[in-house]
Amino acid sequence: MLLSLALAVTVLFVVLRLLGNPVYALINLEATPEDIRAASAALGVDRPIFVQFADYIGGLFRGDLGTSFSSHLSVSDEILRRLNVTVPLTLISFALSVIIAIPVGFIAAWKSRTWYGTAFSALSQLGGAIPVFWVGILLVTLFALNLGVLPAGGFPRRDWEDPGAALTALTLPVLTIAIVSGSELARYVRSATLDILDRDYLRTARALGQPFSTALRRHALRNGIVPVISILAIQLATTFVGAVVVENVFALPGLGDMLIAGIRQQDFPNVQGVLLFSTILVLVIGFLGDVLQRVLDPRLRSSLSGNRRGKVSA
């Protein structure tokens, strides 16, 4: 975990240095060599690369990600402020998608011979195939433009001081992400359930006279939850990325908006800050997923490589 974190941080530093000299974003066409030198000195890019790297790592530990080229605000302050939008958006969408996915996926597998089981299977197949921003556009068209019941985009200026207004602004974005994420997740739940319903231990439990629900609870749940947890961790990261895209559909001032605007304006400190933050977040979520899996499944605790192999063959 720490090793991969260190690796990711280093790779980002190298790649972002390759992005081109940030000095060119600050100067204009008539800049003299002196101007360039002054700008380089101001940004600190004239120093040896190892000094810059040490400075960057030091900054990371202090939570200092530099200053934005365009707004001249502290990047870390800006990220923290924008988390007010991105974190609730991600978490509520994720919770909703789990609530949708578990019953849909389970019924799609359990009742696979009935018409609604088939319908749920078909719906979950759509999950990985629909672009999330398109769902956003369709929902805006339906609920904001045609029915006029919800705002088409934007976020209240006063942030969360008026929780009702903030939640109303997040309703359509949350629905958008939850529909796409939820159906994707339902596909995994469905195949995990199909897998378990096929297992010998469940048949044995039934043969021994346990009612279906007891057999499910005692045997299927504990076995079935483990692969689902690892998918959940990946899915949480995917939901976060979905939020990055959906924020741009609904003009929400979150991290995604900051990232895209940063790329367009070549605001390197902002882009670097958001990507760094997202990378760390994704790695931490993955790590927590691994830990949780090991807590729930004693078989994984004994060896490190056992887990690895299990993932590949799954």
Added chain:
Amino acid sequence: MSAIAVSATATPRGPRRRALGSLNLIVGAILLGIIVLAGIVSIFWTPFDPADTTGGRLQGPDGTHWAGTDKLGRDVFTQLIIGARLAITVGIGSVLIAAILGIVIGLLAGFSRRWVDDALTSLLDIAIAFPTLLLAMLIVAWRGASLDSAIIAIGLAGSAVIARLTRVVTQRILAQDFVTAARISGTGTLGIAWQHVLPNLWPTLVVPAALQFGGAVLAEASLSYLGLGSPPPNASWGRLLQEAQATVSVAPLSAILPGILLVVTVIGANLLADGLREKLDPTLRRAQ
């Protein structure tokens, strides 16, 4: 898993399962075939020049403009089939990059000693956990927004999965007796990789490659929607959707058609992958 499992909640298997597999294959091939055909047609012929703004603005569909016109008076149908060409280009291009890079890295890991293998594997684990779209944005920020950037970025992101699978297959094959026999008879490492490992990779890699095709088309659409893809007039479906979003209340069709084509392409690729999986793996009993 016993071979005689009979459960009350049967999943389709046996003949019915195989029939389902070929159904997936056929439907997937038809859906994807339509898109490929549209893309090929657009190379030789389009109803209008994509930059031709002589049509009326935001017209509905009629005999001349089959899918109407956009806010600049350009023909939407023309843009849609050019979008098909771009989608296929992105899909094939990024899958090729992912396959070549992934197979090379995977072979390297599969053939190397313990610590090189461990180092490569943990690198791949990070790469797999890292969301494609974030990686793509990083590369677009570096190279600038273009179709090439998008293809390279998506291909790079996909290569990790291919590499991981290649490594597993390689190690499995290297442990087989026929490889030992080949070694004894003097075949070098490269010869073994070429003669014995590469041909055996195909059944394992073809399904993830087909899945990645769909994923690549979706990822490129997201990038284009965010303004980080290829610039107009040769715009991809994602870009068309972004432009149509502003005028959706007047011209809903241009905000719906590119989305439908996207879904058709991706579902086509996914069904093809499912069908191939069932065709190639007769021992497969579990439904995916």
